[in-house]
Amino acid sequence: MTPTPGAEPGTIEMPAPTAWPMALALGITLACAGLVTNEIVSVVGVVLALAAGVGWWRQVLPAPKHELVPLRSIAEQPRPIVPSSAAVGSLSLGEGGHRTRIPVEVQPISAGVRGGIVGGVAMALVALAYGVVFHHSLWYPVNLLSAVAMPGMAQAGPAELRAFNTTALILGIVVHGLISMLAGVLYAVILPMLPRRHMLWGGLVAPLLWTGGLWAGLGVINPILNARVDWAWFVLSQIAFGLAAGYVVSRAQPVATMQTWPLAARAGVRATGETRPAERNP
Secondary structure, eight states, rough: OOOOSSSSSTTEEEEEEHHHHHHHEEEEEHHHHHTOOOOHHHHHHHHHHHHHHHHHHHSSSSSSOOOEEEETTTSSEEEEEOOOOOOOOOOOTTTTTTOOOOEEEEOOOOHHHHHHHHHHHHHHHHHHHHHHHHHSSSSHHHHHHHTTTOOHHHHHHHHHSSSOOHHHHHHHHHHHHHHHHHHHHHHHGGGSOOOOOOIIIIIIIIHHHHHHHHHHHHHHOOOHHHHHHHHHHHHHHHHHHHHHHHHHHHOOOOEEGGGGSOHHHHHTOOOOOOOOEEEEEE
């Protein structure tokens, strides 16, 4: 930093600090706040703003106020930056010459829907097996699932949960199908952003995480339904869903993100000679 000409040796001339800008901002704030509170607040704000404006004006006119700041000694001053010749790994550039953003490719949403359907079937098979083995009924897990939309089912007796119920069957299929497809789409969005071993993330880590969250939330929202859920089999069914959905999503053909498109294509402009990569001839 070069000392200002005419200043004392070992010092540099800097603008003098002032609190008037903050006082002016506070005055304007109070003036506006008084419009919705009390007129006295606005009066105080206007007075403060005027006083701050005059004070700030006198701080810079007719001559700005300055102060002399002592310079650091040579030993305390930062050392100059020395260029380094070490090589640095850089990301590959996109087609338009812009910096690459990760992920470069994503799974299509349709793969998430297919994965959700396949995972939902796998989860349903495990749930039905639980109903047959422990309750001797295919309808027990279906009726228990319908309790999400039919609160009365959560308080139903074992005999009623084992019996066939048309309304519960329709609700169970709709709820299970929608949740499965939404979870599959979520897989398609999140898996490309995770490190490798997608089957580990999608088939084990994710089911354990959302099962833990569901267990904690259901215990507060509906303790009766929470007590009826066999969480060991629930975790097993979620792992089956994660493995099946993760496999379908990971095996789908990835789609390049828009960052590889030329600027005109990304902006939606049909310019002469500008076509999206998928439209180009091989």
